[in-house]
Amino acid sequence: MTWLRRNWQWLTGPALIGLAALVCWFVPTGDFLVMPGHAVPARTMISVSSAPPKPGQGELLLLTIYSGPANVDEWVFGHFYPHARVVPARTQLPPNTSYERFRRLEESMMANSQATAKVVALRQLGYSVPERGQGAVVENVQRGSAAEAAGLHRGDLILALNGQQLDTAGQLVDLVAGKRPGGSVRLRLKPNDSEAERELEVTLRSRPNEPDRPLLGITPVTYRQSFDFPVQIAIDSKGIIGPSAGLVLTLAIMQAAGRDDLTHGRNVAATGTIDLDGRVGAVGGVADKVISAEGRAEYLLVPKEDYHAAKASASRVKVVEADTIQQAVDFLRSLA
Numbered sequence: 001m002t003w004l005r006r007n008w009q010w011l012t013g014p015a016l017i018g019l020a021a022l023v024c025w026f027v028p029t030g031d032f033l034v035m036p037g038h039a040v041p042a043r044t045m046i047s048v049s050s051a052p053p054k055p056g057q058g059e060l061l062l063l064t065i066y067s068g069p070a071n072v073d074e075w076v077f078g079h080f081y082p083h084a085r086v087v088p089a090r091t092q093l094p095p096n097t098s099y100e101r102f103r104r105l106e107e108s109m110m111a112n113s114q115a116t117a118k119v120v121a122l123r124q125l126g127y128s129v130p131e132r133g134q135g136a137v138v139e140n141v142q143r144g145s146a147a148e149a150a151g152l153h154r155g156d157l158i159l160a161l162n163g164q165q166l167d168t169a170g171q172l173v174d175l176v177a178g179k180r181p182g183g184s185v186r187l188r189l190k191p192n193d194s195e196a197e198r199e200l201e202v203t204l205r206s207r208p209n210e211p212d213r214p215l216l217g218i219t220p221v222t223y224r225q226s227f228d229f230p231v232q233i234a235i236d237s238k239g240i241i242g243p244s245a246g247l248v249l250t251l252a253i254m255q256a257a258g259r260d261d262l263t264h265g266r267n268v269a270a271t272g273t274i275d276l277d278g279r280v281g282a283v284g285g286v287a288d289k290v291i292s293a294e295g296r297a298e299y300l301l302v303p304k305e306d307y308h309a310a311k312a313s314a315s316r317v318k319v320v321e322a323d324t325i326q327q328a329v330d331f332l333r334s335l336a
Helices: 002-025 072-078 099-124 146-150 169-177 246-257 286-293 304-313 325-333
Strands: 028-041 046-048 059-071 085-088 136-141 157-161 184-190 198-203 205-207 210-215 218-222 233-235 267-270 299-302 318-321
Touching (some): 059 072, 059 286, 099 233, 099 246, 136 146, 136 169, 169 218, 246 267, 299 304
Parallel strands (some): 059 267, 267 299
Antiparallel strands (some): 046 233, 136 157, 157 184, 184 198
């Protein structure tokens, strides 16, 4: 206590600074702090039943970005840390969307991305992964199309075509593809927000520049989509949200469930969405993801839309374009 009485004046300043920092931690600014995140080994997120061992394998790295509401402390940090920045909240959130709702949307996107990654990976490995559903929902209607002329609307649920029951959107696409332009099809559907079924006749038109191919003019998605997985795969997202991990999760599942070491002992980062056809889509913040990959990965796989931005930001990591899962796999095999 004697020492404290003698030196209290020297402790007052640091104590006040600490108290101010503590108070500022709870004071919001209305802005967002954005900065590079981590390079997470995707194998730590994936568990596959009866996975064959692969000693000495490299890493497939999932890249993250930190983006969240900034308190006063973080606002100050964002103006001094070289790789961080403070931006208006409107640049990070959709219009009229709270941060909490945005996170729920991103969590849903991650869940969808995980399911798609499982399907694409297992099909790449030669497994049959049957799709199940309860019809095809109209996600979009093209202007001037046969569907618009017949009165189809976004949200309508199509249950059958010419009396043939539809379980998935793919079935609808295949049935229409077997028709000819000028022919008519009879759809059984439930209009959006209605349980009353009705029938609608649509006269098919031609695809632009392809007069012999029919066009209904909608973007369908499978209603209540599910899959029968022949291999049990569990994914722990570790709190990571959003759809941009689709490519790396697909590759990591192939690495875990397949017999071959896709990495050939190399550390490879990857970013990009994935769809059921194996197409890789663009992501946001690729420059930040390059920073996350530098020093951790030898190669970085990105979709075509992000290639030039990633290339311009990279100094050590080698940026490789991958527009499909097959292109990504072919590149990894070339490392052998």
